[in-house]
Amino acid sequence: MNDWRDDIFQVLQDHDIKQVYHVPDAGHSKVIEACQKSNAIRTMALTTEEEGIPLAAGAWLGGQRSVLLMQSSGVGNTINLMGMTKTLRFPFLTLITMRGELGEFNSWQYPMGQGTQKVLEAMGVLVTSVDKAEDVKTTVDHAARSAFNGGQAVAVLLRQKLIGIKSFGKK
Amino acid sequence: MSKATLQRRPLVKKILEGADDNLLVIAGLGSSNWDITAAGDRPLNMPLWGSMGATVPMGLGLAFAQPTKRVLVITGDADLMMTVSALATVAAQQPDNLAICVLDNEKFGETGNQASHTSPRNNGPTDSGAGTDLAMIAKGCGIADTGTVREQAEVAQLVKDLRTKKGPVFRLVKVMVEKLEFVMPPQDGAHLKDRFRTALLGST
Secondary structure (H helix, E strand, O other), X not given: OOOHHHHHHHHHHHOOEEEEEEOOOOOOHHHHHHHHHOOOOEEEXXXXXXXXXXXXXXXXXXXXXXXXXXXXXXXXXXXXXXXXHHHHHOOEEEEEEOOOOOOOOOHHHHHHHHHXXXXXXXXXXXXXXXXXXXXXXXXHHHHHHHHHOOOOEEEEEEOHHHHOOOOOOOO | OOOOOEOHHHHHHHHOOOOOOOEEEEEOOOXXXXXXXXXXXXXXXXXXXXXXXXXXXXXXXXXXXXXXXXXXXXXXXXXXXXXXXXXXXXXXXXXOOEEEEEEEOOEEHHHOOEEOOOOOOOOOOOOOOOOOOHHHHHHHHOOOEEEEEOOHHHHHHHXXXXXXXXXXXXXXXXXOOOOOOOOOOOOOHHHHHHHHHHHHHOOO
């Protein structure tokens, strides 16, 4: 079986994603590197996740599809501009690596991690999640279809169970 | 510092004069939106009615989606300030077709002309800012081609730079505080987006 990170990169290619926005992230690092090496994809490191929403809107105005890769903690930085997905009604796809779920050792990650799904849904974003490697490809593919064929704003939560719980050497 | 003498409406009209299908314009909420609309509403204008801070990243995404067109962002000092670090993202990506024009009146115009951060310091208890220099910030973010425009005599060169010079181009223009008529484009964001895409791509 493929690594689920390879599956994500494959789905992004299958859906003709041309712009990939990200902040540095351990969970997404392999996908980000694959995008950086691709000649067909423009990969942009952001200073804050907030930039990702209007970037995606601008790309769509110009006829290109994009994806925003971020952590759950970054979701809170996007919320007012996330409203653009509703006012402009443009396709939007974001893949979110989760922190602050059960098992998390860092207390600072819990507030936004536990709030992630609720605030996305409050802004009208469709939220789906995946916690098994074998389901990643289908889930991300379906999310991309809802976004780019169905015109929706869609978030996929990559659960901490899937990514592995960060321990910083603690047992 | 001398008081600003440039008026934003005739200035923006000059910047957009003769705009054709090769010019894609994004304007920030409030005065910049009314300015580009007063110059003549057109499908390839994307005037924002909200989403403060969205203009520069939106221009960047559009610039890479449409590398053969000129993308011009026209916005105010406070709109830029809200996502000012996006200038570093622009510098990292070096879009050669993107120009950013910031109309700096040193005020929060839509909420009653309170001093913005670009206002001078020590300007009294209710009208002091920080003296923030956005052109210097743009330079510091890594945008090499930046400049500040204050005089009518500099406008012809400003227009040329914004319309044709290799990007990314950043220009800060000091403009007067004025009470101007609201000239409003359509408000529905989905409509604005669809008419833009239809004019640019032939379909929504």
